Structure formats: structure tokens, C-alpha cells
Amino acid sequence: MSYKHSKHIAITGVNGFVGKHLTRELAKNDISVIGIGREATVDSQISGLLSDYFVADLSQKWPELPNVDAVIHLAGLAAVAPSFDDPQSYIAVNSSMVTHMAEYYLEVNKKPRLLVVSSGAIYDPDQAMPLTEASTVGFSSPYAVSKILVENQCRYYRTRGLDCVIVRPFNHIGPGQLGGFLVPDVIKQLQSGESLTVGNITTKRDYTDVRDIAHAYYLLATAPTLNHVVYNACAGTSVSGEDIVERLKQLTHKQNAQVKVDQSKIRPTDPADIYGDASALTADTGWVPKISLEQTLTDTVG
Numbered sequence: 001m002s003y004k005h006s007k008h009i010a011i012t013g014v015n016g017f018v019g020k021h022l023t024r025e026l027a028k029n030d031i032s033v034i035g036i037g038r039e040a041t042v043d044s045q046i047s048g049l050l051s052d053y054f055v056a057d058l059s060q061k062w063p064e065l066p067n068v069d070a071v072i073h074l075a076g077l078a079a080v081a082p083s084f085d086d087p088q089s090y091i092a093v094n095s096s097m098v099t100h101m102a103e104y105y106l107e108v109n110k111k112p113r114l115l116v117v118s119s120g121a122i123y124d125p126d127q128a129m130p131l132t133e134a135s136t137v138g139f140s141s142p143y144a145v146s147k148i149l150v151e152n153q154c155r156y157y158r159t160r161g162l163d164c165v166i167v168r169p170f171n172h173i174g175p176g177q178l179g180g181f182l183v184p185d186v187i188k189q190l191q192s193g194e195s196l197t198v199g200n201i202t203t204k205r206d207y208t209d210v211r212d213i214a215h216a217y218y219l220l221a222t223a224p225t226l227n228h229v230v231y232n233a234c235a236g237t238s239v240s241g242e243d244i245v246e247r248l249k250q251l252t253h254k255q256n257a258q259v260k261v262d263q264s265k266i267r268p269t270d271p272a273d274i275y276g277d278a279s280a281l282t283a284d285t286g287w288v289p290k291i292s293l294e295q296t297l298t299d300t301v302g
Contacts, residue, residue, distance in 0.1 A: 121141070121143065129275055183248070186244070199267075206237065236277060
């Protein structure tokens with residue numbers, strides 16, 4: 001293993017959708033990346049980019065890592081809908097990981113920055129847009145409850161001397177995203193047939209390319225100083241699901257595909273429009289999203 005890099009950063013959930021993109025982003029910037037995952041081996045797409053890999057169930061224990069300059073904590077139960085079926089698991093797993101991480105770093109000499117990924121889904125949507133870090137949070141799902149708990153843990157551990165920073169990403173999409181989300185689900189249906197079934201695609205959401213999100217995490221993890229505890233990461237504009245579907249129909253050459261609405265997938269409480277404000281992130285790090293929605297969708301279709 002080589003440790004000649006100027007900075008060393010650990011990524012939890014390194015084998016996941018965001019983890020793989022973040023590994024590439026850090027490696028591109030000459031950072032030694034230490035991966036942590038539950039899988040027995042690291043994903044082959046990034047195995048050559050890691051300086052080390054630790055297998056760990058973070059809900060049980062934090063592994064004995066070499067000194068790092070930052071930890072970017074991605075791991076956790078992440079989807080909103082399944083959280084209603086198993087609420088206690090979401091609350092217990094997501095909070096226990098932060099407890100074990102923070103308690104470990106209270107005991108070691110070198111205190112890294114702990115960048116903890118929360119979610120733009122914690123905001124109460126029934127308020128003025130765009131959503132800023134000062135906007136009201138809402139307890140709309142067990143997933144949101146777990147993320148608000150995690151944020152409160154970070155604030156507690158800041159009082160104990162740890163450099164905990166919270167980032168709230170809004171919807172992020174891009175190559176490698178697994179099923180269960182609008183873009184990969186639509187692409188899969190379009191590539192396999194002449195029709196597709198969707199939920200409510202009239203709603204509008206704030207979409208950012210996962211590679212831009214990874215760059216935001218890199219900047220937050222490595223910034224010499226930060227002026228805030230919480231940062232939104234988002235595009236600042238909203239796009240309807242209908243627009244996404246039409247673009248994907250064009251990219252897959254299925255312009256005539258029939259779109260069917262499955263009423264069982266529609267939640268009556270879904271807000272019509274959500275978008276955020278990432279001006280604090282831009283002011284403190286210079287971050288701006290650079291990849292257009294068209295490029296994101298083109299790359300995702302492949």
C-alpha cells in the first residue's frame with residue numbers, strides 16, 4: 001500500500017453508487033483513499049484506486065484505521081419508501097454508525113474532519129422555495145427522522161471537540177445508479193420494451209449529477225476552513241419527472257413509448273415542487289454544478 005499522498009481520506013459505503021464516484025474524484029485529486037464497506041471485497045471498478053480496504057459493519061463497531069485527514073460518511077440505509085416498513089432499523093442503523101465513528105475519534109490523537117451525509121429530504125416541503133440550510137425541517141418519514149437524529153449527533157460531537165460537518169444533498173443521479181429511483185427505472189423499462197409504468201411524474205425535483213455531488217464532498221472534506229456546520233448540495237433549479245421521461249425516451253430512441261401511471265405509486269402528500277439553495281457551499285468552497293442534465297442522462301443511458 002502506498003501512503004505518499006498529501007492527504008488521506010476514508011470513505012464509508014465505498015462500494016455504493018456515490019462511493020465509487022467519490023473514490024474516483026478523490027483519486028483524481030491525488031488523495032489516498034481508504035475504503036470501508038460491508039462487502040468481503042471492494043468493487044472491481046475502484047479496487048485499483050484504494051490504498052486500503054476495511055470490511056466492517058459500522059452499526060456494530062468502527063474499524064481500527066490508520067490516521068486520516070477526513071472521513072466522508074456515506075454508509076447507511078438510504079431510501080425513503082422502505083423506511084416506512086422498517087422504521088426502527090433506519091433509526092438504529094443510521095444513528096449507531098455515527099456513534100461508533102465519533103466515539104472512536106474521541107479516543108485517538110489525530111482528529112479528522114467528519115463529513116456526514118444527511119439529505120435534502122429532511123426539509124418540510126410546505127414552505128417557501130428555494131430551501132436554505134435555515135429552512136424548517138420536517139419529520140415526513142422514518143428516513144428523515146433518522147437523518148435529523150444523525151445531524152443532532154453531529155452537533156453533540158462538535159461540543160466534544162470533533163470537526164463534524166453536515167452536507168444535505170438533494171436528488172442526485174448519474175451513471176451506475178441502481179434501481180428504485182426514477183432515472184434507472186425508466187431507462188430499464190425503455191431499453192426492454194415499448195412502454196413504461198411510472199408514479200407521479202408531474203412533480204418537480206432538484207437534480208444534480210452524482211459526479212458534481214462527489215466534487216462537493218471532496219471540497220468540503222479538504223477545505224482549510226469552513227464557515228458553517230451545514231451545507232446544501234443541489235443544482236438550485238427543479239425539473240419535472242415528465243421532462244426527465246421525455247428526455248430519456250429521446251436518448252433511448254423510444255419516442256413513441258407509451259407512459260402508464262400506476263396509481264399505487266402515487267403518494268398524495270408528494271409536494272409539487274422542491275428545489276434548494278447551495279449558495280453557502282459556493283461561497284465557502286467555490287463549488288458550482290458543472291454537468292448539465294442532458295449530459296448526465298446521456299452518460300447514464302450509456
